[in-house]
Each structure stands twice: as C-alpha cells, then as structure tokens.
Amino acid sequence: MGPPRALWVPFILGRPFGVPGDAEFQRRVLRAVLHLLEAPAGPVLEDYAEEAPVPGAAETEGMACPVSFDREMAADDLGAALAREIEELAPWHDLAAKRRERTTTGLSGMAMDEAARFVASYLNSSPAPNLNGMNAGETLKIVCDDLRAYYYEAAAAQPGNPDAQAVLHWFWHDTAAGRAFHALQKICLDSADPSLQVLGGNSLVPRAIVHAHAHAS
Amino acid sequence: MVRLADLPDFEREHMLDKLKGLEEFSARPWVKPPPLAQCRIAIVSTAGLHVRGDRPFGPSATATDYRIIPADTQAADLVMSHQSVNYDRTGFQEDHNVAFPLDRLNELARERAIGSVAAFHYSFMGAAPIRKIEAKARELAGLLKKDKVDAVLLCPV
Numbered sequence: 154m155g156p157p158r159a160l161w162v163p164f165i166l167g168r169p170f171g172v173p174g175d176a177e178f179q180r181r182v183l184r185a186v187l188h189l190l191e192a193p194a195g196p197v198l199e200d201y202a203e204e205a206p207v208p209g210a211a212e213t214e215g216m217a218c219p220v221s222f223d224r225e226m227a228a229d230d231l232g233a234a235l236a237r238e239i240e241e242l243a244p245w246h247d248l249a250a251k252r253r254e255r256t257t258t259g260l261s262g263m264a265m266d267e268a269a270r271f272v273a274s275y276l277n278s279s280p281a282p283n284l285n286g287m288n289a290g291e292t293l294k295i296v297c298d299d300l301r302a303y304y305y306e307a308a309a310a311q312p313g314n315p316d317a318q319a320v321l322h323w324f325w326h327d328t329a330a331g332r333a334f335h336a337l338q339k340i341c342l343d344s345a346d347p348s349l350q351v352l353g354g355n356s357l358v359p360r361a362i363v364h365a366h367a368h369a370s
Numbered sequence: 371m372v373r374l375a376d377l378p379d380f381e382r383e384h385m386l387d388k389l390k391g392l393e394e395f396s397a398r399p400w401v402k403p404p405p406l407a408q409c410r411i412a413i414v415s416t417a418g419l420h421v422r423g424d425r426p427f428g429p430s431a432t433a434t435d436y437r438i439i440p441a442d443t444q445a446a447d448l449v450m451s452h453q454s455v456n457y458d459r460t461g462f463q464e465d466h467n468v469a470f471p472l473d474r475l476n477e478l479a480r481e482r483a484i485g486s487v488a489a490f491h492y493s494f495m496g497a498a499p500i501r502k503i504e505a506k507a508r509e510l511a512g513l514l515k516k517d518k519v520d521a522v523l524l525c526p527v
Contacts, residue, residue: 155398156524165372167458167527173465176474183474183523187406187484190521195400255446257463260426287428294429298451305460317458352429355497359455364380 158189158197164205165317171205178205208316231336232273234329239265239300242307249310258302260295265303268296272333275340290348293341294356297334304330325362334358335366393500404485409520412488413439414510416496417462417469417527418452426451427495434502436510439491441472453497457527469527488517496526 162182164171170179182201189197243265250256261268261284274281275293283292301324308320315323325331334357341353374382403409418427420437427433430453439448445466450459461468472491478484492510494503514522 155395157398157400163373165458165461166456168461168468169525169527170468170471170474173461173468176467176477179467179471179474180477183471183478184483186523187409187411187478187521190403190406190409193402196398253464257449257459259422260449260451290430291426291428294453295426295451298426301455302459302463306463309460309464317460320460348429356429356453356455360384361378361381361456364378 155196157195158186158192160186160189160199160201162201167317168205171203178203208314231329231333232269232276235272235300235333236266236269238329239269239303242304245307245310246303249306252310253306256302256306258299258306261292261299263296263299265300268300268303271296272300272337276333276336288348289346290341290350290352293337293349294352297337297357300330301334304328321359321362325359403520406484407482408485410486410488410518411475411484411521411523412514412517412519413470413472413475413491413523413525415439415470415491415493415525415527417450417493417525418495419448419450419470419493422447422449427453429453432498432502433495434498434506436492436494436506439470439472439493441487441489441491443472445473452495452527470525471523475523485520488514488519490517 160182162169162171170182172178181203185199185201189199246256246265258265261271263271271281271293280289283289284295287295304324305320308315308323313319325334338353338357341349341357344350344353374385377385414436418433419439420426421439421443424437426449427437433453448466448470450462450469462470467473470491470493472487475484475487479487490513494506
C-alpha cells in the first residue's frame with residue numbers, strides 16, 4: 154500500500170477518531186491528520202501519540218444485566234428465549250435511542266420481534282423467505298446486524314458504564330442471542346447455499362469469540 | 371488501530387498473514403493542496419456506511435461499489451453494514467463521529483480552519499480486494515473533482 158500521508162492511531166479497531174462522545178478528543182485527531190496536508194514532501198507516516206483514556210475499574214463494571222434471562226427456557230427453545238430476551242431489553246433500548254436520538258438498527262426494516270422470528274425459522278430448519286432482491290445470506294446478515302446492534306445499544310444504556318469489551322463478553326457468553334448466533338453459524342457452515350456459507354465463515358461470530366470457544370472446548 | 375504487540379497471538383498472526391496479500395504500487399501519488407484554510411475536504415470511509423434505506427453491503431467481500439453520503443445526512447440516518455464482525459461497533463453506535471467525523475469537519479469549516487466541506491461523502495466496504503475497487507475508486511476521483519474537493523480524508527475502521 155502506498156498512501157501519500159497517513160496518521161497511525163493507537164485506538165481499538167472501529168474507532169479511528171478515538172473516543173465516542175468526546176468532540177475535543179476527536180478534533181485533536183482530526184487536526185493532526187489534516188495537518189499532514191501541509192507537509193512539504195512525502196510520503197508522510199506519523200504516529201499519533203495520545204492514547205484513548207482507559208476507564209478506571211471504579212468507572213466500569215462487568216456487565217451484570219439486570220434483565221433476568223430464563224436459562225431453562227434457553228436450553229429448550231432458543232428462538233423463544235431470544236424473543237423473550239428482546240422483549241426484556243426493550244426498555245433499555247428505548248432509553249438508549251432516546252438519549253442518543255438515534256439507533257443503528259433498521260437495516261432489514263424488521264421490528265425486533267419479527268427479526269427474532271426470522272432467526273428462529275433458521276434454528277427450526279424452516280427458513281423464512283428472503284427479503285426482496287436479496288439472497289439468504291444477505292437477508293440473514295442484516296437481520297443479525299440489527300439484532301446485534303439492538304443488544305449492544307440496550308447494553309450501553311445500562312448502569313455500570315460498560316465498555317466495548319464488557320458488552321462483547323456479555324453478548325457472546327450470557328445471552329440467548331449469543332447462543333443463537335453460534336447455532337446459526339453452524340447451520341450456515343453446514344448449508345449447501347454458498348451465500349450462507351460465506352455468512353457463517355465471516356460475518357456472524359467474531360474471530361476472537363470463535364478462538365476462545367475452540368480453546369475452551 | 372491497536373499495536374501488534376497488544377494483540378493476542380492468533381489475532382497478530384492473522385494480521386501478519388494479511389501482509390502477503392497486500393498490493394505493491396509502483397507509484398505513490400503526491401499532490402500539494404492549497405493551504406488548509408482554503409481546502410475543500412471530503413470523507414471517504416471504508417466502514418461499510420450508508421444512509422438508512424440504501425442497499426446494505428452484503429456478507430461477501432465482493433462489494434466493490436460505494437454508497438453516497440450527502441453532507442446533510444443526519445446522524446440518525448447513518449447506518450453500518452460492513453461484512454466484518456471483528457471490530458468494535460459500539461463506538462459508532464454511540465457517536466458516528468468516532469468513525470465518520472462529519473460534525474467535526476463542519477465545525478472546522480465554521481471556524482475557517484478548513485475551507486469547506488464537500489457536498490458528498492462516500493463509503494466503501496473495506497473487505498473487498500483492493501485491485502477490484504480500482505474502477506470504482508477512479509470513478510469516485512472524478513466525482514470528487516466535480517465537487518471541487520482538494521483533499522480526501524480516508525477513514526478506515
């Protein structure tokens with residue numbers, strides 16, 4: 154690769170301007186990268202020295218979701234457990250959307266209970282029809298994107314100021330949705346449909362979670 | 371972009387393995403733009419961003435096309451459908467500026483620290499093979515010129 158000017162930033166992947174909700178921090182990064190335009194000759198590759206602040210232990214707690222998910226039900230019927238979880242998280246998602254004045258859900262156009270039924274249809278080996286103009290992998294991907302965004306946004310509204318890592322851990326270890334996504338991944342990888350194979354391989358379960366599962370089992 | 375030294379072994383190996391597939395370019399462009407206070411700036415993201423209701427990026431890495439993000443797009447209408455699940459999205463969910471700093475750019479324009487902000491911004495889905503994006507990237511360069519853009523802020527995730 155050969156960019157003429159690049160600012161190397163030390164932030165976690167997904168946050169090139171460092172800190173959400175901190176306009177001053179973002180402006181410092183932006184000013185630093187724009188400043189590279191004034192370099193008389195190149196190529197220019199600069200390190201950005203300022204780290205994103207790490208919340209202290211007193212500010213963040215592990216996610217202990219106040220919603221009481223029913224584990225017994227989860228074992229018997231993952232689709233039903235997913236639907237119930239979504240209902241129980243609704244007040245938190247409503248709060249998140251109100252505070253942020255936005256939600257990043259809505260790619261599929263489905264309401265969350267509808268999205269849960271769509272996922273359940275795959276878990277029950279009777280896949281629901283694809284969305285217009287999309288194949289199975291494309292449809293299932295955006296439904297799963299919506300569900301994941303709903304959970305992450307709801308989690309962020311809860312007490313304890315959970316950071317990205319805590320939300321990730323909670324979703325993949327403590328929720329029926331996490332278990333449903335693992336089950337979907339297996340279904341996709343075992344499918345004869347190439348669009349589902351691609352989805353199962355790349356876009357359902359993060360590499361770090363797959364790796365942790367492989368080493369735990 | 372966290373440091374390689376901060377990554378767990380399996381993630382570090384995955385990243386280093388990517389080096390083998392990276393393209394070599396024979397030339398590296400160098401253009402000296404006007405002074406910053408006169409520069410018109412556009413954002414080109416690879417975060418798989420688009421306006422709500424636009425076609426999402428699919429799960430395959432063959433999405434070589436881009437989506438248009440008009441400058442007056444509201445935060446509530448900006449969504450992400452990148453193929454990868456291996457980077458943080460909670461930051462973007464909380465504040466789009468952490469990946470797509472349009473509000474910050476507008477502030478700098480109001481302060482006259484930059485000349486102006488482009489009328490249109492764009493997003494690719496960065497998992498696509500770089501050479502396969504070339505045709506669309508060239509097309510985009512022409513559109514940026516028509517928008518009188520002097521410099522592009524490339525924002526990967």
